[in-house]
Each structure stands twice: as structure tokens, then as C-alpha cells.
Amino acid sequence: MNRLFVFIEQEFRYLTELFYPRVCMACGKSLIKSEEILCTHCELKLPKTNYHLWHENPVKKVFDGRVDIFSATARYHYKKGGNVQNLLHNFKYRGNSSIGVKIGADFGHELMLSPDFKTVDYIIPVPLHFKKLKLRGFNQSERFAYGLSQTMDGNLENNNLVRNVFTETQTRKSRWDRYKNVSNIFEVKQPDKLRGKHILLVDDVITTGSTIEACLNALKDIEKIKMSVAAIASPVGT
Ligand SMILES: [Zn+2]
Numbered sequence: 105m106n107r108l109f110v111f112i113e114q115e116f117r118y119l120t121e122l123f124y125p126r127v128c129m130a131c132g133k134s135l136i137k138s139e140e141i142l143c144t145h146c147e148l149k150l151p152k153t154n155y156h157l158w159h160e161n162p163v164k165k166v167f168d169g170r171v172d173i174f175s176a177t178a179r180y181h182y183k184k185g186g187n188v189q190n191l192l193h194n195f196k197y198r199g200n201s202s203i204g205v206k207i208g209a210d211f212g213h214e215l216m217l218s219p220d221f222k223t224v225d226y227i228i229p230v231p232l233h234f235k236k237l238k239l240r241g242f243n244q245s246e247r248f249a250y251g252l253s254q255t256m257d258g259n260l261e262n263n264n265l266v267r268n269v270f271t272e273t274q275t276r277k278s279r280w281d282r283y284k285n286v287s288n289i290f291e292v293k294q295p296d297k298l299r300g301k302h303i304l305l306v307d308d309v310i311t312t313g314s315t316i317e318a319c320l321n322a323l324k325d326i327e328k329i330k331m332s333v334a335a336i337a338s339p340v341g342t
Pocket of ligand 1 (some may be wrong): 128129130131133142143144145146148192
């Protein structure tokens with residue numbers, strides 16, 4: 105019975121691959137049996153930043169003079185039209201959430217070798233706007249954070265940092281009130297849990313860093329909190 109099940113499963117997989125060939129999510133070439141999501145070439149050649157080995161790196165500098173962070177990194181250099189952009193596009197807009205989990209798990213192994221990152225207690229994803237969550241079906245930052253938590257000592261902390269939902273009456277307020285609203289986009293539900301902890305805030309891409317900055321502003325007043333940042337990719341420093 106079991107063997108029959110395995111046989112049917114293999115046949116089904118063969119048929120699915122016949123109609124939907126498994127391709128590399130970065131370069132589009134067909135994958136061989138042992139490869140998952142990325143081909144061996146992309147696995148080796150996608151441009152890694154290695155910023156986690158370099159404390160004062162370009163991603164950390166993005167936050168200089170804005171908010172105090174301990175360390176920051178991104179796994180890949182992001183260039184328009186490059187394979188990292190393809191990879192992120194397949195992840196965010198084509199519904200392939202396992203891409204983020206894989207990148208997170210692979211990156212987590214490397215971050216555990218860095219003294220800056222191996223002490224992380226909690227991995228916190230940037231919350232997605234509920235409308236986008238509904239549209240996409242998953243939060244890309246949460247999938248990346250989940251992958252990281254598979255290989256790092258830190259735990260995934262989802263739903264503690266939340267995005268406030270503003271009612272329509274609030275959007276009709278004065279300009280000053282609106283400014284206050286924007287600066288309160290994010291809120292921490294259980295700050296006590298994060299007291300004295302090293303948190304790693306994660307997002308898919310860091311460009312201007314403004315979303316990350318707004319999240320960090322919601323976290324920074326927690327007593328003795330240590331804040332670090334990680335992303336899948338960043339165009340900074342290329
Ligand atoms: Zn490839």
C-alpha cells in the first residue's frame with residue numbers, strides 16, 4: 105500500500121514537472137533533481153554582501169544619525185534587472201513563499217558564525233499592511249524571518265510588533281495629527297517580553313530604510329533592548 109502511494113506520488117510529480125517544469129527562481133534555467141529553488145550556479149554566484157562579517161557596513165550606515173542599532177546586514181546586493189531582482193519578484197509577486205524560507209534558513213547558518221548576530225534572541229518581521237497581506241496571501245518578511253529562525257538560536261516573534269490600522273475618521277484629522285499617525289504606524293503589543301533582549305528586525309529589501317526606521321522607533325524605548333537589522337537584499341553600497 106505504501107509502495108503504491110510512493111509510486112503514485114512520484115508519477116504525479118513527474119506529470120506536474122512535465123507541465124510546470126522546475127526552474128531556478130533566479131535565472132530561469134531548469135533545475136536538476138538535487139536542486140531546490142536555486143540552481144547550483146546561482147547558489148554560488150548570486151552576489152552576497154557578506155556585510156555580517158563587517159560591522160560598519162553600508163547597510164548599517166543607512167541608519168546613522170537616525171536610530172541607534174547594533175548591527176545590520178543584507179544577504180544579497182540588489183541590482184535592477186539582475187537575478188536577485190528576479191528571485192525577489194518570484195518570491196513576492198508569484199506566490200512562491202518557500203523562496204523566503206530557503207533564503208532565511210541558508211542565511212541563518214552564516215549569521216550564526218558572526219559574533220554580531222549569533223546572540224539574537226528574537227527575530228521580528230516587518231508587519232505587512234493588511235490589504236497587501238490579503239492580496240499576497242503571506243507576509244514576505246515573516247517567511248524570511250521563519251527561515252532564519254530554523255537555523256538561528258533566536259525565536260520567531262510574530263504579532264508582537266504590529267501595524268496599526270487607522271479608521272477613516274482618523275484620516276480626516278489635521279496635518280499635525282496625521283503626522284502623529286504616521287509616526288505611530290507600528291506598535292509593540294508586549295514590550296516586557298523584549299526587555300533586555302537582542303532583536304533582529306527583518307524585511308525583504310532595504311533601500312531608504314524608512315519602514316525599518318519607523319519599526320525601530322516603536323521598539324527603541326524598551327529598556328535595554330539591542331536592535332539589529334537584516335534583509336534579503338539591498339542596493340546600498342553597490
Ligand atoms: Zn540559476
